[in-house]
Amino acid sequence: MIKTIELFAGVGGFRLGLERSNEFKVVWSNQYEPLTKIQHASDVYKARFPGANHSDIDIAKVIDEDFESIPDHDLLVGGFPCQDYSVARTLKKSSGIQGKKGVLWWSIHAILKNKTNPPKYLMLENVDRLLKSPVSQRGRDFAIMLASLSDLGYVVEWRVINAADYGMPQRRKRVYIMAYKSDSDIGKEIKKLKSPVDWITNKGVMQEAFPMQVNSTPSKPDKYFVIEGDLDEITNNTVDYTSKVRPFDTIGVMIDRKVYTDSAAAEYKGKKKTLGSILEDEKDIPVEFFISKADLDKWAYLKGAKKEERTASSGHVYYYSEGPVTFPDALDRASRTIVTGEGGKGASRFKHVVETPSGRLRRLTPVELERLNMFPDNHTEGATDAKRAFFMGNALVVGVVERLGKSLASRLK
Known part of the structure; x- marks a missing residue:
């Protein structure tokens, strides 16, 4: 041993x-x-x-x-x-x-x-x-x-x-x-x-x-x-x-x-696992993980490409630009890297969003984040959803x- x-x-x-x-x-x-x-x-x-x-x-x-x-x-x-x-x-x-x-x-x-x-x-x-x-x-x-x-x-x-x-x-x-x-x-x-x-x-x-x-x-x-x-x-x-x-x-x-x-x-x-292969069944997903229609525009904006004029605290005017992030995330390939901020309902450029078979959009659950890091299901159970996401972002x-x-x-x- x-x-x-x-x-x-x-x-x-x-x-x-x-x-x-x-x-x-x-x-x-x-x-x-x-x-x-x-x-x-x-x-x-x-x-x-x-x-x-x-x-x-x-x-x-x-x-x-x-x-x-x-x-x-x-x-x-x-x-x-x-x-x-x-x-x-x-x-x-x-x-x-x-x-x-x-x-x-x-x-x-x-x-x-x-x-x-x-x-x-x-x-x-x-x-x-x-x-x-x-x-x-x-x-x-x-x-x-x-x-x-x-x-x-x-x-x-x-x-x-x-x-x-x-x-x-x-x-x-x-x-x-x-x-x-x-x-x-x-x-x-x-x-x-x-x-x-x-x-x-x-x-x-x-x-x-x-x-x-x-x-x-x-x-x-x-x-x-x-x-x-x-x-x-x-x-x-x-x-x-x-x-x-x-x-x-x-x-x-x-x-x-x-x-x-x-x-x-x-x-x-060899064989390759995909994001789609680790998802839980749609009927088992708690309602709070689904993105409401009222919030879709905010998510789309944060995920999208942008070039905007901004003003620094010094008064200097500059252009901020960034490319698009796949939205929703592709299910036929490995997922993007999990980050510590995956938890919470707020819209984010970096959180994963997947489309369900019914066409609804949702965030990933703590169990799905555990699976992406190849942990056992519910390994982090007992902590809040935000903490569980944070653990996996660091794992x-x-x-x-x-x-x-x-x-x-x-x-x-």
């Missing part, structure tokens, strides 16, 4: 995906939201996993005051908070690893550094913007993470995975990061290879779970570089990480701070973790 701890656990997406394979056992978890008195996500977690060794205390406080409560483990997983570089924020507001949420990366780092027996393996998830954050120094934050992991003795691989590219019902693009202690069986295997390219294109854990075809010649020299300097020097580096340079591509591996990275495309020929696609877990477990056998 692979003993696992789950940090920034939300409502348990990592746990669900890993424990479906019966090879993993989550021995400790932590979920804490600093901006609210009631720990809504943690309450859902405890309700769905009764008896779990679960903490709802600030992870930084746990590390400082009760570090021994974190049990030894083989695998550390977490979708560490990404609000500071989320696609839901404008790029210039992205403060990256120095922002309030971004600093929680150092909680992971502290556990790895201070554990007498640190985990041999890591599985992490974040928005793909992490690879080019912050706006003023593209890729600096990811370089700091990679360098700090290398200094702690880990080999790291990553790839940007769009769940829909592999048959899952939602177009949700995220960067997944896996790390292996250099003295672990997998770490030793990687370091023995003649070329790191072999690992990410042929023999690797992530390649087995999510096959990709690298887009260019592996020998191109600009695909290789070394992350130099201590962490403070990387932070202050405005030469290698400029506002225009993007050193980290969609797929990559780092060994002893030596990086190979490239762009890659998904390889998948990962469970099917991605399930496949990565199976690939890792097969290697460890």
